[in-house]
Amino acid sequence: MVAVPATDPAVSADIPRRQVDFDFDPARVPVDWYQDDAYVSTLLDALSLLFPEGERFFVDSVKALRHHVRDPQLDAAVDGFIGQEAMHGKEHRAFNEMFLAQGYTSSVKLERQLKGLLRLVRRALPARSQLAATCALEHFTAMMAEAALREEGMRDGMHPAIRPLWVWHALEESEHKAVAFDVYGAAGGGYARRAGVMLLTTIIFFAFTLWVQTHFLAERRLLWKPWRWLRGVGHVWVYPGWFTRLVPAYLQYFRPGFHPDDRDTAALLATWRERLFGDGGELRANLRGAWVQ
Ligand SMILES: [Fe+2]
Ligand SMILES: [Fe+2]
Numbered sequence: 001m002v003a004v005p006a007t008d009p010a011v012s013a014d015i016p017r018r019q020v021d022f023d024f025d026p027a028r029v030p031v032d033w034y035q036d037d038a039y040v041s042t043l044l045d046a047l048s049l050l051f052p053e054g055e056r057f058f059v060d061s062v063k064a065l066r067h068h069v070r071d072p073q074l075d076a077a078v079d080g081f082i083g084q085e086a087m088h089g090k091e092h093r094a095f096n097e098m099f100l101a102q103g104y105t106s107s108v109k110l111e112r113q114l115k116g117l118l119r120l121v122r123r124a125l126p127a128r129s130q131l132a133a134t135c136a137l138e139h140f141t142a143m144m145a146e147a148a149l150r151e152e153g154m155r156d157g158m159h160p161a162i163r164p165l166w167v168w169h170a171l172e173e174s175e176h177k178a179v180a181f182d183v184y185g186a187a188g189g190g191y192a193r194r195a196g197v198m199l200l201t202t203i204i205f206f207a208f209t210l211w212v213q214t215h216f217l218a219e220r221r222l223l224w225k226p227w228r229w230l231r232g233v234g235h236v237w238v239y240p241g242w243f244t245r246l247v248p249a250y251l252q253y254f255r256p257g258f259h260p261d262d263r264d265t266a267a268l269l270a271t272w273r274e275r276l277f278g279d280g281g282e283l284r285a286n287l288r289g290a291w292v293q
Pocket of ligand 2 (some may be wrong): 012085138173176
């Protein structure tokens with residue numbers, strides 16, 4: 001077994017590139033893996049479906065403009081960002097294969113549609129606007145990640161075989177939340193483009209996520225049985241209202257002087273790094289060998 005060093009001197013200590021491996025057994029995990037709730041489970045499945053291709057887009061948009069980066073620390077952070085997003089894509093693909101095996105066969109077609117949508121975005125938008133879309137979506141993931149790390153109730157509803165994937169992803173989204181934003185700044189990206197692209201991205205993101213979730217609920221023949229999933233709607237939008245409670249953090253993005261680090265998560269991250277990957281950490285056994293180089 002290869003020893004796992006405490007830090008990787010090759011990259012910014014703030015954004016370590018952890019190589020992990022999780023095991024998703026379709027026979028062991030219930031289809032409604034979030035509190036036996038079809039709505040929340042399919043919503044999180046829909047988000048996961050977006051990740052492999054979406055995160056590839058994030059990486060490409062950052063790579064396209066990283067030549068503007070002059071600060072060696074930010075340059076090292078970009079390496080960390082690329083490594084983390086690549087690993088998220090790999091593990092979410094494994095997770096997505098699990099729910100495909102459980103019967104969500106439409107996921108193949110939906111991922112093809114997502115690729116088509118991203119191809120269109122790549123063709124239609126200039127590089128700075130593509131990076132602005134990445135910044136917008138990184139703000140979404142950072143908001144959701146912070147909530148997942150802070151709120152035990154959000155994590156508790158997850159099946160124990162699935163929780164490590166989302167908690168690890170949340171930690172790393174928080175760790176690299178400012179990287180795309182800082183590259184955008186280094187590349188001369190301005191406020192008007194950032195705010196405008198956020199509005200457009202919000203609409204497309206919610207519309208596509210809803211599109212995917214609707215397909216999954218239809219495949220389960222639950223679309224017209226709202227009593228099977230209304231509890232989940234209330235959970236997400238009313239109480240505790242996961243998404244509704246994120247509105248103030250979402251609006252902060254529209255302040256001209258906004259920066260992702262305005263929300264101080266340093267202490268939260270230190271706690272979770274230790275809890276997951278410190279000596280005897282909960283996910284220490286999921287680390288595979290050395291850090292990804
Ligand atoms: Fe990610
Ligand atoms: Fe990210």
